[in-house]
Amino acid sequence: MEENSFITKKELLTLTGISYGQLYRWKRENLIPESWFIKKSSFTGQETFFPREKILARIKGIIELKDKYSLEELADMLSPELTNRSFDRDDLNPLGMFDSEILDIFEKVPGGKNHFKFIELIFIDIAGKLIKEPGINTDNIEELARSMHSWMDVLKNTSFRLMVCEKNTVRFFLLSKQDSRIYNDNGTREISSYDLDEISKELNLLITGK
Amino acid sequence: MDNLSDLKISGVGRMGGGKFRDVKISGKGEIDGDIEAQTVQISGMGKINGKTIAERISVSGMGTVSGSVECKSISNSGSLMIEGSLNADEIRVSGSMTVKDGVKSRYIRCSGLLNSGAGIEAEVFRSRGEFKIKGLLNANDVDVIFGWHSFANEIGGEEIRIRHSHYMLSFIFSFFGKIDRLEADLIEGNNIMVEYTEVKTIRGNNILIGDNCRVDLVEYSGKLGISPKAIVKNRVKV
Numbered sequence: 001m002e003e004n005s006f007i008t009k010k011e012l013l014t015l016t017g018i019s020y021g022q023l024y025r026w027k028r029e030n031l032i033p034e035s036w037f038i039k040k041s042s043f044t045g046q047e048t049f050f051p052r053e054k055i056l057a058r059i060k061g062i063i064e065l066k067d068k069y070s071l072e073e074l075a076d077m078l079s080p081e082l083t084n085r086s087f088d089r090d091d092l093n094p095l096g097m098f099d100s101e102i103l104d105i106f107e108k109v110p111g112g113k114n115h116f117k118f119i120e121l122i123f124i125d126i127a128g129k130l131i132k133e134p135g136i137n138t139d140n141i142e143e144l145a146r147s148m149h150s151w152m153d154v155l156k157n158t159s160f161r162l163m164v165c166e167k168n169t170v171r172f173f174l175l176s177k178q179d180s181r182i183y184n185d186n187g188t189r190e191i192s193s194y195d196l197d198e199i200s201k202e203l204n205l206l207i208t209g210k
Numbered sequence: 211m212d213n214l215s216d217l218k219i220s221g222v223g224r225m226g227g228g229k230f231r232d233v234k235i236s237g238k239g240e241i242d243g244d245i246e247a248q249t250v251q252i253s254g255m256g257k258i259n260g261k262t263i264a265e266r267i268s269v270s271g272m273g274t275v276s277g278s279v280e281c282k283s284i285s286n287s288g289s290l291m292i293e294g295s296l297n298a299d300e301i302r303v304s305g306s307m308t309v310k311d312g313v314k315s316r317y318i319r320c321s322g323l324l325n326s327g328a329g330i331e332a333e334v335f336r337s338r339g340e341f342k343i344k345g346l347l348n349a350n351d352v353d354v355i356f357g358w359h360s361f362a363n364e365i366g367g368e369e370i371r372i373r374h375s376h377y378m379l380s381f382i383f384s385f386f387g388k389i390d391r392l393e394a395d396l397i398e399g400n401n402i403m404v405e406y407t408e409v410k411t412i413r414g415n416n417i418l419i420g421d422n423c424r425v426d427l428v429e430y431s432g433k434l435g436i437s438p439k440a441i442v443k444n445r446v447k448v
Contacts, residue, residue, distance in 0.1 A: 009398075010413070010429070010448065020414060021368030021400040024348050028331045046395065 006038070006049040007056070016059050030075045031062055035159040035178070077204070087207075088115040095206055102127045105141050111149040119155050121203055123148045126162060126194045133164070133192065140171055151175055158200040163193040214248075217241070219256075227260050235271075244277065252288075261294065269305075278311065286322075295328075303339075312345065335367075338375070352399070356406075360392045370399040370414075374406040374422075389422055 013020065026032050038049045065074055076085060092098050098121075106112055106124055116124065127141045159178040164171060167188045176182050178197065184190065214231040219239030227243025235241075235256035244260035252273040261277035267284040278294030285302040295311035303320040312328030321338040329345035337354045341347075343362035350368050354360070357375040365372075372392055374380070380390055394409045402412060405420035412425055415432040419425060423440040431448050 014448070019368070019400050020366060020398045021350065024366040024398070025350060025368070028333075028348055028350075 005052055007052040008042075009048045009050070012050060012055060012059075016056070016063070018059065018063075025071075026062060029071045031071070032058060033157060033159070035157060086115045086117050087121060092116075092121075097128070097206060098124055099128050099131070101138075102131065102141060105138060106145045106148075109142060109145040109149070112145065118200075118203070119152075119158070120148065122158065122196055122199050123162075125199055125203060129194070130164065130192075135166075135169075135171060135191075136164075140173075144173055147173060147175075158196040160196045161193055162196065164191045165189065166191050217245075217247075220254075227258075233264075250281075252290075267298075301332075318349075354392070356390070356392055358390055362392075362394050364396040364398075365394055366396075366398045368400045370397060370402045370404075372397075372404045372407055373420075391422075 007015075009023070013023065023032075027034070027037070032055070036050050036055055038051075039046055040049055041047075062074065065077070069077070089103065092103070102124055106116070106120065106127070107114055123144060127144055130136045130144070131138075131141060161176050161178055163174040163176065163182065165174060165184065165188050166172075171191070174182060178195070214229055216232045216234070217225060217230045218234045219225060219237060220234070221237040222239070223237065224240045224242065227241055227245045230245065230247040233241070233245060233247045233250045235252045236254045238255045240257045240259065242259045244262070245258060246263045248265045250262060250264045250267045252269045252271050254271045256271065257274045257276075259276045262275050262279045262281070264281045265283075267279070267281050269286040269290045270288045272288055273286075273290045275290075275292045275294070278296070279292050280297045282298065283300040283302075284296070284298045286307050287304045289305050290307045292307070292309045293311070296309045296313045297315070299316050301313070301315050301318045301320075303324055304322045306323040306325070307320075308325040308327075310327040313326055313330040313332070315332045317334045318330070318332045319336045320341065323339055324337065324341040324343075326341075326343045326345065330343055330347050330349070332349040334351045335347060335349035335353070337356065337360070340356060340358055341360045341362065345362075346364040346366060347362045348366050352365060352367050352370040352372070354372045355375050356372070357377050357380060374390060383389075390406055392404075392407045394407065396411050396413075397404065397407075397409050398413045400414060401416045402414045403418040403420065404412070404423055406422045408424045410426045411429070412419070412427070413429040415430065417428060417430045417433070418435040419428065419440045419442060420437045421439040423437070423442070425440070425442045426444065428434065428442055428445045429448050430445070434445065434447075436442050436445075
């Protein structure tokens with residue numbers, strides 16, 4: 001199962017028909033995130049693997065769109081997390097996805113502004129999902145918004161996971177790198193977890209679809 | 211930008227950072243803090259303790275930047291050490307340059323020594339000197355003519371040409387069994403030509419392996435040429 005979720009570079013090129021030059025170019029242009037290039041040792045030495053589903057979908061997307069848009073525009077569309085595009089309420093309201101109550105909270109916390117970067121939208125989206133969970137109130141959301149600002153320095157990409165945990169009926173948030181495991185004590189229970197990469201992809205589709 | 215002042219250190223001096231029009235260090239100068247300027251010129255011994263953002267940077271003496279550097283163009287004919295990353299549209303090196311955190315550029319031309327502690331990304335990478343790259347050299351067009359010794363963990367791109375400069379002394383050295391080499395773990399590209407190269411794996415479409423190469427594995431999908439003076443252990447057509 002483990003093997004099946006990854007694809008080697010060689011296999012990828014034969015499957016998609018793209019060349020090494022194209023792959024390296026797209027990597028340079030930020031169309032394929034650095035974190036998708038996974039180095040593993042194999043019997044022929046070291047090989048590069050990719051997350052199968054993600055890379056195949058991304059390459060299909062690039063091939064479909066590359067004639068219509070420039071590579072820079074594509075990077076803005078496919079990897080807005082890496083560009084500096086910001087969104088205000090006029091951009092967000094037509095998407096009909098963000099709760100205005102939650103946007104208020106994110107605006108009001110220290111460091112909050114009335115426009116949001118893509119990475120901030122991911123947290124706003126998560127907050128929208130969280131508020132529907134039982135046991136989460138607006139104080140928790142405010143806490144998340146404040147924490148988000150202190151996490152900004154490390155959030156250079158979206159390869160992270162946000163976990164909601166509970167101990168003695170107190171809810172708290174943990175942010176961890178996607179590929180690292182957290183070992184919690186017996187009293188702590190993981191309630192839910194959100195993959196920033198997944199949400200980033202959903203948001204991408206939504207934003208670029210408009 | 212017009213109302214900005216210049217910062218000049220000639221002699222020995224130490225100043226604070228900030229926004230300037232032109233920054234010139236011609237003696238022994240140190241700047242504490244980030245600087246943002248149109249031009250930065252170091253012709254003596256200069257040290258910037260911070261991040262540097264500029265249109266043009268030129269170093270002909272000895273320069274050190276403790277943070278990262280962002281600029282349109284940078285030319286270095288002296289010795290320059292950047293402890294952060296370097297992001298520049300155009301890079302020209304004829305002296306020696308060390309960048310600890312990696313380089314992102316459009317055009318790089320180096321006829322001196324280029325050291326990078328992390329990967330290098332560029333559209334065009336032209337080297338006529340020596341380089342040591344710990345990481346991936348990713349460029350659309352890699353054109354290398356080297357002498358002595360060069361190294362990169364991986365080289366990837368579209369057109370890759372690696373040749374030896376055949377300087378006079380190398381001929382004499384080769385009598386004593388000392389052959390210059392470019393070393394890499396992996397070279398991948400559409401069209402690849404290598405010479406005097408020691409590499410574990412080469413993958414590409416059309417590959418030409420020239421004199422004095424040592425290659426463990428070649429995987430090619432188009433044409434493959436191997437010089438009789440090269441050693442290739444395995445070849446696979448895919």
